[in-house]
Amino acid sequence: MLLNYVNWNVDPVMFHLGNFGLRYYSMGFLLAFLFGYFILSWMFKREKVEMKYLDSLVVWMFIAVLVGARLGHCLFYEPDYFCTSEHWLEIFLPFNMKTGQFTGYQGLASHGAAIAVIVMIWLFCRKYKLNAWWLFDRLVIVVALGGAFIRLGNLFNSEIYGVQTSLPWGFIFERNGETVPKHPTQLYEALAYFLIFAACMAAYILKKGKLHNGRLFGCWLIALFGVRILIEFIKEEQVDFEKGMALDMGQWLSIPLVFMGVVLVVLSCQGALKEGIYTEKKVTDNNKNTK
Numbered sequence: 001m002l003l004n005y006v007n008w009n010v011d012p013v014m015f016h017l018g019n020f021g022l023r024y025y026s027m028g029f030l031l032a033f034l035f036g037y038f039i040l041s042w043m044f045k046r047e048k049v050e051m052k053y054l055d056s057l058v059v060w061m062f063i064a065v066l067v068g069a070r071l072g073h074c075l076f077y078e079p080d081y082f083c084t085s086e087h088w089l090e091i092f093l094p095f096n097m098k099t100g101q102f103t104g105y106q107g108l109a110s111h112g113a114a115i116a117v118i119v120m121i122w123l124f125c126r127k128y129k130l131n132a133w134w135l136f137d138r139l140v141i142v143v144a145l146g147g148a149f150i151r152l153g154n155l156f157n158s159e160i161y162g163v164q165t166s167l168p169w170g171f172i173f174e175r176n177g178e179t180v181p182k183h184p185t186q187l188y189e190a191l192a193y194f195l196i197f198a199a200c201m202a203a204y205i206l207k208k209g210k211l212h213n214g215r216l217f218g219c220w221l222i223a224l225f226g227v228r229i230l231i232e233f234i235k236e237e238q239v240d241f242e243k244g245m246a247l248d249m250g251q252w253l254s255i256p257l258v259f260m261g262v263v264l265v266v267l268s269c270q271g272a273l274k275e276g277i278y279t280e281k282k283v284t285d286n287n288k289n290t291k
Contacts, residue, residue, distance in 0.1 A: 005181040009174040012157045025153030032146030033062065039142050039201075047209050049277060053128055057135075064120035065113045072112010076249055077239045110147065111253040117143070129280050133213035133273050140220040141200040147224070148193035155186035162188075162234045183234045192227040196220065213275050215268035221261025225254040 013021035037058055044054050074082040074091045082091050121139065125132040154160045158173045162183025170181025200216060232250045242248045247255075267273050 004168060006169065006171045006184075007174060008155075008158065008171045008184075010156055010158075012175075023153070024156035025150070028149035028153035029146075032142075032149045033058065035149075036061075036142035036146055039145075040138060043138050043204075043209065047277065053130065056128070057124060060120050060124050061117065061139075064116040068116020068120075069108035069110065069113040072109030072115065076109055076112065076253065110150070111250070111257075114257065125279070129278055131213060131274055131276055131279055133217065133268075134277050136217040137211050137213060137215070138204070140217055141197060141204060144193045144197035144200060144220065144224060148190045148197065151186045151190040151193065155184065155190070159186075160238065161185055161236065162231075163236055165234075182236070185231050185235050188231050189227070192231070193224065196223050196227075199223075212268050212273075214264045214273040218261040218264030218268060221257050221264065223261075225257040225261070228254045229258070 012023050012025065014024055014027060015022055037054070040054055040057070041051070043049075044051060070091060081087055117139075121132055121135055124130070125135060158175045161171065161173060162185040164170075164180050165183045166181070167183075169184065171184040172178050172181050200220060203216060204211065229251045232248055232254075235248070235250075237243050237248060239249070264273070
């Protein structure tokens with residue numbers, strides 16, 4: 001029997017405990033960091049990298065993702081609202097400054113998170129003398145998986161979906177008052193990110209972790225943000241100023257990241273990116289005690 005559209009009216013909250021409710025979206029964030037930690041832990045042990053680096057990395061990543069995603073939304077999508085003397089504190093505070101009404105942190109942008117993570121990794125590697133290209137190649141594998149969980153969270157929130165479609169798997173997002181089927185672009189992106197995760201993970205395993213630094217990162221940028229550019233063509237506008245634009249904000253922000261990926265692949269193939277795990281030769285305790 002063929003599908004005749006999907007009537008989507010799922011409560012975005014998994015369960016309630018008094019006034020507290022755990023949302024599927026929040027669970028997606030938690031799963032992203034949980035699975036990411038276990039996968040990176042396996043990689044670090046396999047390549048004999050000290051676990052102390054990973055423990056610090058998780059904290060840095062958590063801060064970068066939340067701060068970057070929030071700033072990305074406020075500055076890229078709603079600057080007219082947040083960049084004012086009345087509302088700028090709402091970037092950081094979860095309530096309306098004028099009315100005092102609780103709003104939560106409504107609005108997170110993946111491009112902001114991506115930029116913040118890139119900056120964070122450079123600072124992290126500078127501090128701990130790690131090769132940033134080596135770390136990027138491993139980190140993006142789990143980021144793709146995390147992105148898939150986040151997009152599934154968007155589906156449960158009934159947000160960031162596509163334009164009207166006649167395809168049988170279209171979703172009617174009833175919680176938003178929709179009466180016609182729309183493209184479930186959250187599912188399209190989630191599936192694409194799962195496939196990118198699987199492909200990157202397969203490359204890592206087949207190469208036994210011996211990758212040319214920067215190459216996997218470059219391919220990941222091309223694939224993930226290339227997919228993002230394509231899917232944006234069938235998404236509804238997220239903000240009013242996107243109406244009438246040939247490309248929306250998500251596409252404009254994705255283009256330089258795809259270009260960056262192409263440059264990295266070329267540089268990696270030319271051997272222009274530093275190989276190895278560390279930027280400086282690792283000194284063991286035995287060597288320290290040798291005179």
